[in-house]
Amino acid sequence: MSKPRHVLGISGGKDSAALAIYLNDRYPNINFEYYFCDTGKELDETYQLIERLESYLGKKVLKLENEELKSSNEDPFDYYYKSFRGYLPSPQARWCTAMMKLKPFENFVKKDPAISYVGIRGDEEREGYISREANIQSIFPFRRNIWSNDVLTRFFNPENEKAVADYFKNYYNGKRYDRQLDILAEPIDFNRNNKTATEKALKQKINRSLDIGIPEFNRTVFEFLKTTEYPLATELDFELLDNEDVLIRDDIFRILRESGVGVPEYYNKIEFEVDGEKGEYARSRSGCFFCFFQQKIEWIWLYEQHPELFKKAMQYENEDELFTWVPNESLAELIKPERVKQIKKGHIDRSNRKKSKSSPYLLDILEGTERDGCNTCFL
Numbered sequence: 001m002s003k004p005r006h007v008l009g010i011s012g013g014k015d016s017a018a019l020a021i022y023l024n025d026r027y028p029n030i031n032f033e034y035y036f037c038d039t040g041k042e043l044d045e046t047y048q049l050i051e052r053l054e055s056y057l058g059k060k061v062l063k064l065e066n067e068e069l070k071s072s073n074e075d076p077f078d079y080y081y082k083s084f085r086g087y088l089p090s091p092q093a094r095w096c097t098a099m100m101k102l103k104p105f106e107n108f109v110k111k112d113p114a115i116s117y118v119g120i121r122g123d124e125e126r127e128g129y130i131s132r133e134a135n136i137q138s139i140f141p142f143r144r145n146i147w148s149n150d151v152l153t154r155f156f157n158p159e160n161e162k163a164v165a166d167y168f169k170n171y172y173n174g175k176r177y178d179r180q181l182d183i184l185a186e187p188i189d190f191n192r193n194n195k196t197a198t199e200k201a202l203k204q205k206i207n208r209s210l211d212i213g214i215p216e217f218n219r220t221v222f223e224f225l226k227t228t229e230y231p232l233a234t235e236l237d238f239e240l241l242d243n244e245d246v247l248i249r250d251d252i253f254r255i256l257r258e259s260g261v262g263v264p265e266y267y268n269k270i271e272f273e274v275d276g277e278k279g280e281y282a283r284s285r286s287g288c289f290f291c292f293f294q295q296k297i298e299w300i301w302l303y304e305q306h307p308e309l310f311k312k313a314m315q316y317e318n319e320d321e322l323f324t325w326v327p328n329e330s331l332a333e334l335i336k337p338e339r340v341k342q343i344k345k346g347h348i349d350r351s352n353r354k355k356s357k358s359s360p361y362l363l364d365i366l367e368g369t370e371r372d373g374c375n376t377c378f379l
């Protein structure tokens with residue numbers, strides 16, 4: 001197997017941009033390849049962020065596109081929208097991500113072994129998209145646990161218990177070694193019908209193992225990988241094994257500001273007023289301006305802050321066919337004055353409830369938005 005490539009997808013969002021800066025500064029010896037899958041429907045702020053990032057990194061962020069688009073003058077989204085006969089993508093039918101994000105990425109990597117760096121933060125509870133291609137291995141540098149679940153599922157599989165115990169011996173001794181053996185011996189059922197219970201048990205094992213020493217745990221996993229076909233199997237060393245950093249949202253904003261790359265403007269809160277009550281809105285994510293994952297209050301933000309884009313989003317809807325961005329409601333209905341008022345009031349109420357639970361971030365208040373969707377679009 002040849003040496004792995006090191007690839008990092010830039011979505012135009014804050015987390016992947018901060019990850020590129022962080023890795024570039026901290027690991028100058030790794031030759032990162034940055035890429036961006038353009039849908040042609042991003043906000044201008046996304047393209048501006050990528051330009052600033054290129055100048056900070058001193059490297060191009062490669063724009064990936066599928067072969068079939070090369071002879072077309074259309075934006076990627078419009079090209080596929082037509083080929084899907086006006087059928088809008090939705091959380092249940094995400095042809096947009098499959099065609100415009102995953103396909104160009106997998107064509108870019110081809111069959112080469114590759115390490116794909118993913119910007120899921122240490123304060124997030126999700127695994128996110130990881131490629132199912134055997135030649136692509138995901139690494140999560142912002143988390144305490146840098147490994148993907150598929151790797152650790154194999155590592156903690158009872159059939160590997162003896163081999164893993166031997167690897168632990170190289171890095172731990174005395175009580176620390178005994179504790180690792182105890183964790184290893186705890187039963188775990190990898191039966192697919194018990195997915196939630198398995199994930200919980202796996203997470204507990206990972207956390208307890210990491211508590212005993214992060215670099216040692218990473219080195220043990222790295223040794224185990226040498227018995228597998230994962231891309232890292234052929235490496236003599238991997239610089240991130242000793243990384244104990246855990247980066248959370250504050251760190252992301254700090255990295256962006258301190259580097260001079262800056263935070264995309266759409267994250268900035270804007271004040272609004274409804275019936276004398278004050279509220280704030282913003283956009284919570286990068287990605288297409290009409291993304292169906294956005295919350296209704298974000299649609300109102302788009303309508304009021306970028307009316308020309310909102311109008312364009314409306315043009316894709318076909319109410320006769322029930323092709324709407326928001327289930328059971330067209331954008332024309334969404335912007336009726338009474339409905340706008342209702343959405344804004346609902347958002348203020350939700351914000352007040354959440355504030356009392358002490359989150360300082362509007363992004364947290366835009367309920368669940370960060371967890372939805374895929375890493376390739378929004379990180």
Ligand code: SF4
Pocket residue numbers: 039089094096097100101286287288290291292293373374377
């Ligand atoms: S941002 Fe939303 S609409 Fe655009 S490709 Fe991603 S999931 Fe699809």
